[in-house]
Amino acid sequence: MNGDYNAATASGRSPLPPGEPVLEVRDLHVEFRTRRGTLRAVNGVSWSLEPGETLAILGESGSGKSVSAQAIMGLIDSPPGFITEGEIRFRGEDLFALSEDRRRRIRGDGVAMVFQDALTALNPVFSVGWQIAETYRVHRGTPKREAYAKAAELLDRVGIPSAHERLNSYPHEFSGGMRQRAMIAMALALDPEVLIADEPTTALDVTVQAQIMDLLTELRSELGMGLVLITHDLAVVAENADRVAVMYAGRIVEEGTVSEVFTEPAHPYTLGLMHSIPPLHRRVAALDPIPGTPPNPARIPPGCPFHPRCAFARQHCREVEPPLERVGEGRASACHYWEEVKGGE
């Protein structure tokens, strides 16, 4: 059940100086060049993650929330995808300035990722135990028997019952929740300092969802990992994250601590999202949704990309794109009229 899971010591990394982010994205631009035109999927996104903290990246489909994570992990197919600008720093080192070999090492070792769909993320022709043991063998040169023992230990750690017997099971023999656990185990194998979880519970049932989020939160505090939680689900953010960055049309439109952003949103999009979900605790007469649909990334409106759907919009918004600016301690909003939005709630 136990073992040495301290990230810094197990992988020989020195502890970070306090206040130093473990992972930092600066002014990232990603575009996809297709026959139909250039899609600007990520347009100048910056965020940073402190060790041990949970940062949620909240957005709807097409907001670019997953693309920035894929850029970190080197998972963008090029062509058609191109990272045209920006830096990604892991412990202060710019990934794009490193050799391919060193970059791969960081991606394997320092930053790990779990996906929404474990059935496609796991290899169907190898047993779950083999796949986890493989990670140790390739990255650490661990002998086979020992690698399997470590795999069993990990499966046990993520709550898979009779882990030792399940080593020889194949992914399809696991239920959805168990597969998600196995994928988390694999991601933890090399004691990453950062875990990126892309919609980790979206495909799961409510009761299983709660189990997986509890597990991630528990592992994060126990291992001191930073967690980047990419999701469309406001409730998952509210219950699990410390800070949140709200994305719309490839940009961060609002950022801050979860408690502040959710109680006093400073961007009309965040406010609209909150009005769109019916509460569980009481009945409301009617929902007050955001009109229209998220923009096509090939045709992002001029000025503020949210203006066609915004109740606060006026002429200025159609012409000038608002930058993401500081609106308080640790808070930022990309709205010309954020004071009105915040005051109105």
Next chain:
Amino acid sequence: MSEPLLSVRGLTKHFPLTRGVVFRRQIGSVQAVDGVSFDLHEGETLGLVGESGCGKSTTARLLMRLIEPTAGEAIYGGEDIFTMSRAQLRRLRRDIQIIFQDPYASLDPRMTVGSIIGEGWEVHPDLVPKGQRRAEVSRLLEQVGLEAGHADRFPHQFSGGQRQRIGIARALAVRPEVLILDEPVSALDVSVQAQVINLIEQLQDEYGFAALFIAHDLSVVRHISDRIAVMYLGKIVESGVADEIYERPAHPYTQALLSAVPSPDPTITRRERIRLEGDVPSPANPPSGCRFRTRCWKADERCAEEEPALVDRFGHGHPSACHYADVSDVIGSSGQE
């Protein structure tokens, strides 16, 4: 209460599990739906909730007669849906319409939106005279929040939310009495989801159809339903008026389900969460007695031996299928007003 519009009794569907190619033999059965009973009254919305594999979508497909039941009856207009003649079925498929989860798979990509919406009138020509069909399509499109000019476009030119609106317009075109909505908003973005929910409510006020709303999102179900039935592994474990189920759940499964729903409001402090262990057992081999007992913290020998009946245990008009049912406000509704 008035006579129900649709009355389902003992609905059961066991899918056979077979082995062998030449000599197929049955080695068991998946008990997808097992003895489900409920009534649907005129103009009301009944929410059917449960996790994947609980049989809620199979129930919908049975009522549409897309698949045949193993047992049970569903009385609609004095007739059992499952013994209806072809002519009666034609009428039934006009009266009961369904909207599916996936707006990408449920519209024929080679048909224009206008012909998709008007397709029902080919079978039921008396509904709208030929000369007025074009105008009626325009009216329906506008009613679901699209433009009359969209009639000549094809489904791929629309977003997911717009396609779901087209599906709703198609269903309304034949003026159904009952609308079955099978996870109608789960595939949509949060902001679009709310638009479609509002649209469904608004149309229901106007047309007065009864709705069977099948979903796994408990917040959405509470918002839209008058009454709710909670399903687990092919059976209804608890049912009642929406506020009763959410504020006074009596079945341990309902309580666990409600307590697992995360809240988008960080100021709400939840009561302690009930952590369910493990996964839903396979419907091919359900537990004896109470089907929930393998994950239930209250279970004892009695639960393994004796299946609890779905009966009103507290006189609230709110039946629950648990020997040890006990009302508990797990989401903390009181004090949150």
